[in-house]
Amino acid sequence: MKAACVENGLVLVRELPDPEPGKGQALVRTHSCGLCASDAHFISGGQNVIDLSRKMGGPYAALHYERAFVPGHEFVGEVLDYGPDSRRSVKTGRRVTSVPIMRQGGTHAVVGFSHECPGGCGELMLLDEDFLLEIPEGLPDDHAAMIEPLAVGLEHARRGRPEKGDAALVLGCGAIGLGVIAGLAMMGVGPIVAADFYADRRDLALKAGAHIAIDPRETDPYGPLPDFGGRRVNLIYENVGVPGMLQRIVEAAPFDGRIVMGGYCMEQEALFVFAAQNKRLNIQFAGGEEPQDMDLALRSIADGRLDVTPWLGGRVGLGGVADAIANLSGPGTPVRTVVDPRLL
Amino acid sequence: MKAACVENGLVLVRELPDPEPGKGQALVRTHSCGLCASDAHFISGGQNVIDLSRKMGGPYAALHYERAFVPGHEFVGEVLDYGPDSRRSVKTGRRVTSVPIMRQGGTHAVVGFSHECPGGCGELMLLDEDFLLEIPEGLPDDHAAMIEPLAVGLEHARRGRPEKGDAALVLGCGAIGLGVIAGLAMMGVGPIVAADFYADRRDLALKAGAHIAIDPRETDPYGPLPDFGGRRVNLIYENVGVPGMLQRIVEAAPFDGRIVMGGYCMEQEALFVFAAQNKRLNIQFAGGEEPQDMDLALRSIADGRLDVTPWLGGRVGLGGVADAIANLSGPGTPVRTVVDPRLL
Numbered sequence: 001m002k003a004a005c006v007e008n009g010l011v012l013v014r015e016l017p018d019p020e021p022g023k024g025q026a027l028v029r030t031h032s033c034g035l036c037a038s039d040a041h042f043i044s045g046g047q048n049v050i051d052l053s054r055k056m057g058g059p060y061a062a063l064h065y066e067r068a069f070v071p072g073h074e075f076v077g078e079v080l081d082y083g084p085d086s087r088r089s090v091k092t093g094r095r096v097t098s099v100p101i102m103r104q105g106g107t108h109a110v111v112g113f114s115h116e117c118p119g120g121c122g123e124l125m126l127l128d129e130d131f132l133l134e135i136p137e138g139l140p141d142d143h144a145a146m147i148e149p150l151a152v153g154l155e156h157a158r159r160g161r162p163e164k165g166d167a168a169l170v171l172g173c174g175a176i177g178l179g180v181i182a183g184l185a186m187m188g189v190g191p192i193v194a195a196d197f198y199a200d201r202r203d204l205a206l207k208a209g210a211h212i213a214i215d216p217r218e219t220d221p222y223g224p225l226p227d228f229g230g231r232r233v234n235l236i237y238e239n240v241g242v243p244g245m246l247q248r249i250v251e252a253a254p255f256d257g258r259i260v261m262g263g264y265c266m267e268q269e270a271l272f273v274f275a276a277q278n279k280r281l282n283i284q285f286a287g288g289e290e291p292q293d294m295d296l297a298l299r300s301i302a303d304g305r306l307d308v309t310p311w312l313g314g315r316v317g318l319g320g321v322a323d324a325i326a327n328l329s330g331p332g333t334p335v336r337t338v339v340d341p342r343l344l
Numbered sequence: 345m346k347a348a349c350v351e352n353g354l355v356l357v358r359e360l361p362d363p364e365p366g367k368g369q370a371l372v373r374t375h376s377c378g379l380c381a382s383d384a385h386f387i388s389g390g391q392n393v394i395d396l397s398r399k400m401g402g403p404y405a406a407l408h409y410e411r412a413f414v415p416g417h418e419f420v421g422e423v424l425d426y427g428p429d430s431r432r433s434v435k436t437g438r439r440v441t442s443v444p445i446m447r448q449g450g451t452h453a454v455v456g457f458s459h460e461c462p463g464g465c466g467e468l469m470l471l472d473e474d475f476l477l478e479i480p481e482g483l484p485d486d487h488a489a490m491i492e493p494l495a496v497g498l499e500h501a502r503r504g505r506p507e508k509g510d511a512a513l514v515l516g517c518g519a520i521g522l523g524v525i526a527g528l529a530m531m532g533v534g535p536i537v538a539a540d541f542y543a544d545r546r547d548l549a550l551k552a553g554a555h556i557a558i559d560p561r562e563t564d565p566y567g568p569l570p571d572f573g574g575r576r577v578n579l580i581y582e583n584v585g586v587p588g589m590l591q592r593i594v595e596a597a598p599f600d601g602r603i604v605m606g607g608y609c610m611e612q613e614a615l616f617v618f619a620a621q622n623k624r625l626n627i628q629f630a631g632g633e634e635p636q637d638m639d640l641a642l643r644s645i646a647d648g649r650l651d652v653t654p655w656l657g658g659r660v661g662l663g664g665v666a667d668a669i670a671n672l673s674g675p676g677t678p679v680r681t682v683v684d685p686r687l688l
Contacts, residue, residue, distance in 0.1 A: 280631030287624030
């Protein structure tokens with residue numbers, strides 16, 4: 001098959017052997033796959049993730065930075081076949097997505113961050129048949145590719161255990177931040193304050209359910225909220241994933257504030273513990289979506305509760321992946337660029 | 345009055361003006377005051393605390409590293425007098441302790457980290473009369489000085505919100521760690537695993553209620569616990585307060601582990617956020633004791649539930665404070681050295 005690979009920090013299109021489905025695995029032809037900031041972060045910080053995964057144990061331990069792997073964990077594709085002794089739970093020809101997890105004995109690989117389980121930037125993928133989520137007919141491929149990033153945001157939202165009386169701040173309105181907003185809105189949390197540098201992202205935040213959207217360079221996100229009786233945010237969601245965010249939030253958060261760290265930062269953060277102690281803060285590290293989040297994301301997109309049409313804006317073939325990953329953020333960039341590996 | 349002062353990182357005995365009690369303040373003659381690792385940490389890292397407190401707002405913002413202040417926040421003393429319009433809630437001549445907090449308008453100072461509110465390393469102190477806690481007759485001064493550090497540990501213990509099924513690890517068995525163990529034991533948490541490099545501290549940990557006490561250089565504190573069905577710790581209390589502890593705990597903690605950061609580290613910590621995300625960890629930063637913790641600490645010491653006699657082992661006058669602060673930890677050092685400022 002053809003695939004865009006990450007190899008030693010470079011993105012290259014290569015011809016690779018077709019993957020062969022094992023027991024309990026489905027072989028899938030990719031139709032669309034979103035490109036995520038994690039893909040870009042891995043190119044610069046991936047060695048840190050590999051090193052620490054080897055030290056701590058974890059699914060990235062088997063990765064070799066200098067060996068090719070096929071990225072892409074926000075995928076949708078059509079079931080072509082199954083490995084031996086499979087339940088064949090979804091009919092061939094139907095479209096599926098899945099949590100990007102492949103069980104391997106007692107452990108698991110992350111699809112799109114593994115040499116054995118190519119991600120959605122290749123023509124073919126292997127998926128764990130127990131995790132397949134069938135896509136309803138009529139839902140376009142690129143919309144279906146947004147299920148996974150939305151599910152990540154929904155997981156982050158609930159991981160903060162919002163309660164009545166919480167005022168939430170969502171820092172960063174990329175796909176994950178927008179998903180957090182949608183999740184908080186579904187849970188009835190309010191007010192939800194969205195903060196992003198870019199006007200187009202702030203518009204999307206309001207559409208996703210934020211009550212207020214601000215440019216944090218112009219308005220202090222931690223200040224009193226005039227439209228909400230002067231209340232201040234106390235439940236802060238980090239979805240930017242660049243170094244320095246953690247300490248900045250700790251310095252700005254209120255006493256007894258709760259922080260959910262969603263942005264997957266692969267560089268080292270610096271933190272003054274006493275600063276967090278003086279405010280008795282709590283930090284919950286978000287762990288990534290679970291099947292329940294995927295299910296809710298699928299239903300929310302399919303029934304129109306969340307319109308992801310404005311998230312989409314770029315569509316490339318395999319030859320466009322390198323450029324797209326190099327230009328994921330900045331003013332005017334779409335929330336998600338998707339790759340269709342059937343195109344070159 | 346005479347006092348041992350901290351000034352520009354040095355500990356010096358000085359003659360200072362006697363403090364004069366204002367409205368709502370009691371004037372107290374110090375009988376005994378414990379020396380805490382925070383006092384030592386401030387000498388090296390205090391400027392970090394001051395700088396960040398100025399940036400974030402906080403009680404240390406008014407401190408000047410190069411100006412003298414009187415440390416000591418684990419004090420007991422005798423009420424000499426009150427400021428104007430006071431309730432005189434505790435009779436003069438009776439002994440008191442207090443949370444080391446002095447309200448000042450809408451904000452507060454920390455007694456022992458303030459130019460206005462001298463700590464227990466001086467002959468005289470000012471205390472907020474609403475926070476006075478009377479010491480029962482018969483409780484020795486030095487035992488009463490252990491109420492505050494015990495209260496800190498009790499606060500940390502409850503801040504971790506232990507639940508049935510939690511297995512706790514207490515890292516560092518100084519006064520705070522021992523207080524955490526005592527608090528967990530009172531809440532019925534088990535097993536409680538105590539970890540400390542020194543055998544004498546491990547003995548005290550067992551006396552305080554730990555079920556197991558290990559040297560972490562010899563036994564992995566995160567490994568299966570043979571006497572408890574192979575369970576592993578999942579609720580981890582950090583009471584060491586040296587840089588590097590946070591990342592080390594993050595690397596060793598189990599999936600869904602909860603960490604309570606108690607040690608007051610004034611140096612910058614380095615943290616890989618993704619490592620904590622991969623395990624979906626929660627970090628609760630402990631905020632220091634509240635009056636309820638002081639009350640429970642007093643009752644626990646007074647009724648013999650926790651015998652702090654073996655915590656005590658050093659007693660110095662003002663002239664001995666500098667040496668004592670320089671030698672707070674290490675094998676064979678007592679859990680607490682106390683200063684009696686009536687002695688030179």
